[in-house]
Amino acid sequence: MTTDIPDRPRTLAEKVWDDHLVVKGENGEPDLIYIDLHLVHEVTSPQAFDGLRAEGRPVRRLDLTIATEDHNTPTLEIDKPIADLTSRTQIETLRRNAEEFGVRLHSLGDKEQGIVHVVGPQLGLTMPGITVVCGDSHTSTHGAFGAMAFGIGTSEVEHVLATQTLPLKPFKTMAITVEGELKPGVTAKDIILAIIAKIGANGGQGYVLEFRGSAIRSLSMEGRMTMCNMSIEAGARAGMVAPDETTFAYVKGRPHAPTGQDWDDAVAYWRTLPSDEGAVYDAEVFLDADELEPFVTWGTNPGQGVSLSQAVPDPASFTDPNDRAAAERALEYMDLTPGTPLKDVAVDAVFMGSCTNSRIEDLRQFASIVEGRTKAEGVRVMVVPGSARVRLEAEAEGLDKIFTDFGAEWRFAGCSMCLGMNPDQLAPGERCASTSNRNFEGRQGKGGRTHLVSPLVAAATAVLGRLASPSDLPQRVEA
Amino acid sequence: MEKFTTHTGIAAPLTRSAVDTDQIIPAVYLKRVTKTGFDDALFANWRQDPEFVLNQPAYAGASVLVAGPDFGTGSSREHAVWALRDYGFRVVLSPRFADIFRGNAGKQGLLAGVVSESDVEALWGAIAASPGAQITVDLTERTARLGDLQVSFDIDDYTRWRLLEGFDDIGLTLRNEDRIAQFEARREAWRPRTLPVR
Numbered sequence: 001m002t003t004d005i006p007d008r009p010r011t012l013a014e015k016v017w018d019d020h021l022v023v024k025g026e027n028g029e030p031d032l033i034y035i036d037l038h039l040v041h042e043v044t045s046p047q048a049f050d051g052l053r054a055e056g057r058p059v060r061r062l063d064l065t066i067a068t069e070d071h072n073t074p075t076l077e078i079d080k081p082i083a084d085l086t087s088r089t090q091i092e093t094l095r096r097n098a099e100e101f102g103v104r105l106h107s108l109g110d111k112e113q114g115i116v117h118v119v120g121p122q123l124g125l126t127m128p129g130i131t132v133v134c135g136d137s138h139t140s141t142h143g144a145f146g147a148m149a150f151g152i153g154t155s156e157v158e159h160v161l162a163t164q165t166l167p168l169k170p171f172k173t174m175a176i177t178v179e180g181e182l183k184p185g186v187t188a189k190d191i192i193l194a195i196i197a198k199i200g201a202n203g204g205q206g207y208v209l210e211f212r213g214s215a216i217r218s219l220s221m222e223g224r225m226t227m228c229n230m231s232i233e234a235g236a237r238a239g240m241v242a243p244d245e246t247t248f249a250y251v252k253g254r255p256h257a258p259t260g261q262d263w264d265d266a267v268a269y270w271r272t273l274p275s276d277e278g279a280v281y282d283a284e285v286f287l288d289a290d291e292l293e294p295f296v297t298w299g300t301n302p303g304q305g306v307s308l309s310q311a312v313p314d315p316a317s318f319t320d321p322n323d324r325a326a327a328e329r330a331l332e333y334m335d336l337t338p339g340t341p342l343k344d345v346a347v348d349a350v351f352m353g354s355c356t357n358s359r360i361e362d363l364r365q366f367a368s369i370v371e372g373r374t375k376a377e378g379v380r381v382m383v384v385p386g387s388a389r390v391r392l393e394a395e396a397e398g399l400d401k402i403f404t405d406f407g408a409e410w411r412f413a414g415c416s417m418c419l420g421m422n423p424d425q426l427a428p429g430e431r432c433a434s435t436s437n438r439n440f441e442g443r444q445g446k447g448g449r450t451h452l453v454s455p456l457v458a459a460a461t462a463v464l465g466r467l468a469s470p471s472d473l474p475q476r477v478e479a
Numbered sequence: 480m481e482k483f484t485t486h487t488g489i490a491a492p493l494t495r496s497a498v499d500t501d502q503i504i505p506a507v508y509l510k511r512v513t514k515t516g517f518d519d520a521l522f523a524n525w526r527q528d529p530e531f532v533l534n535q536p537a538y539a540g541a542s543v544l545v546a547g548p549d550f551g552t553g554s555s556r557e558h559a560v561w562a563l564r565d566y567g568f569r570v571v572l573s574p575r576f577a578d579i580f581r582g583n584a585g586k587q588g589l590l591a592g593v594v595s596e597s598d599v600e601a602l603w604g605a606i607a608a609s610p611g612a613q614i615t616v617d618l619t620e621r622t623a624r625l626g627d628l629q630v631s632f633d634i635d636d637y638t639r640w641r642l643l644e645g646f647d648d649i650g651l652t653l654r655n656e657d658r659i660a661q662f663e664a665r666r667e668a669w670r671p672r673t674l675p676v677r
């Protein structure tokens with residue numbers, strides 16, 4: 001599409017970037033990049049719309065913009081007014097702005113409402129070779145389709161609303177190659193937690209990560225989304241997976257997927273996107289899939305994780321003084337003693353949800369473990385679908401019944417206890433196995449303690465009441 | 480954004496150094512959903528003191544703030560600039576600004592001019608001698624004049640150009656409107672559309 005395409009092997013990220021160049025920046029100035037899809041939610045958009053209003057500017061491309069409510073929405077009694085004033089104001093402001101500017105909005109109660117990063121792919125709006133932005137760091141999720149997708153700040157939200165472009169400097173590229181076959185019970189979540197533990201919570205800073213290798217190829221789209229979602233937890237700007245037949249099959253037939261000739265044109269183009277033989281990355285990392293085990297975090301950043309079969313590490317074992325100090329602080333906050341086997345750590349709550357793991361496949365995995373079992377006594381288990389549509393789908397498959405029979409709470413869609421902007425929060429000191437993406441201090445509620453895990457580990461933990469993997473469970477008693 | 484060439488208004492002395500963004504606008508005001516209307520939030524804690532400079536009748540309607548060194552340090556909140564602007568300030572003069580604050584100011588049309596420490600003190604002296612005096616800030620010449628006293632200030636060329644032209648970030652990008660339209664005209668039909676609702 002552009003005449004500025006360099007004549008050398010290029011990476012996936014470079015190809016998508018080059019095809020969105022509106023103006024090539026000269027003398028160290030940023031490039032002007034076109035944005036194909038702008039996702040909007042209630043937290044980071046109010047001031048952006050206000051800025052447009054102040055300058056008398058319209059939204060340039062209403063047909064490339066879509067909004068939903070997710071961060072503040074309650075997951076119980078969704079027909080009642082929202083009690084928290086700040087939450088309610090943010091949501092009401094989004095509704096007013098959407099109405100005034102003509103932006104398509106899926107409000108609480110609508111069947112397409114949900115976490116913005118679940119809604120885009122589900123509608124078939126997220127597809128290979130496009131640029132996606134949202135005022136939310138986990139926009140990286142959409143990179144699973146071979147899209148260039150990244151989070152932006154509120155003033156950039158205003159910029160995209162007004163111009164459908166962003167001035168940006170190119171990102172560096174990092175190839176993360178995962179070869180081999182995963183053991184049963186090991187999932188995409190475990191791969192990405194292992195990668196973050198390996199490169200560190202800042203290891204990806206300034207990079208677009210491209211996940212490649214046989215283990216990635218064999219992942220479902222949901223698994224790839226889980227991985228790209230958490231790229232940001234390694235400090236990266238974005239994560240990407242080259243599109244392939246799995247991608248095309250997922251997109252095909254969705255409400256906004258191309259059809260007829262458009263579909264054929266799209267697929268022909270998408271097939272040109274994978275990185276060329278000999279393309280050069282700024283950094284490379286390798287991981288062996290065969291050796292991976294279910295993973296869990298013990299600390300207060302997503303890089304502080306180990307295999308679930310291991311023990312809480314001793315801060316003294318860290319050679320870097322900063323890492324050591326961080327580990328000491330984290331263990332104090334988490335109330336953990338070095339040397340304790342992680343499988344001995346009892347939890348108060350299990351949270352199954354968030355844009356990392358709340359799609360139908362994630363719920364099916366969780367259900368496959370808890371079906372026919374009863375949750376551990378005293379443990380609070382919450383299952384929160386990523387979108388209203390996922391909720392409907394799960395109910396059509398009877399998953400809701402499996403969850404409630406197990407003793408879990410089956411909730412309405414939203415971010416929920418991922419960040420506790422709504423009433424779904426941990427009490428101070430409570431410990432939670434969570435399928436979300438951030439274990440920061442107080443993230444799930446003031447004083448709450450978070451262990452990041454996969455849906456399978458979350459399920460097994462809910463059964464035993466302590467951190468566990470499915471292989472730790474006794475065989476089901478057949479009725 | 481309004482173009483800035485010269486501005487004349489009342490100069491208010493803020494005889495403190497290291498005024499951080501928490502003092503410019505306390506965190507409780509960050510919950511709002513607007514980008515304007517932060518005038519009441521500016522220096523909210525200090526303004527509870529009747530003696531505070533902005534509470535003195537001589538400085539009512541002041542639009543040029545003459546502050547001590549290290550203005551705008553601390554958290555990167557853009558609200559600090561919004562609050563100054565909404566209160567009515569067009570110019571802040573200080574011997575040193577925090578980088579992020581200076582960047583935010585330039586983007587929002589607030590002139591952050593760097594004046595030597597001795598000139599700031601001279602300005603404070605001149606203001607004290609005639610409280611409520613008008614100051615004229617000339618961006619073309621990079622000078623500020625109060626009565627007989629004239630000082631010069633520094634501002635980087637790029638920010639100065641943007642202020643003179645009245646370009647915010649969006650305005651800058653929209654200078655490439657034709658290129659954006661050309662790009663849109665050749666976008667493929669398969670690319671996603673949120674409307675119509677399918």
Ligand code: SF4
Binds near residue numbers: 415419436437
């Ligand atoms: S689920 Fe959590 S990480 Fe995802 S968008 Fe919501 S708050 Fe952010």
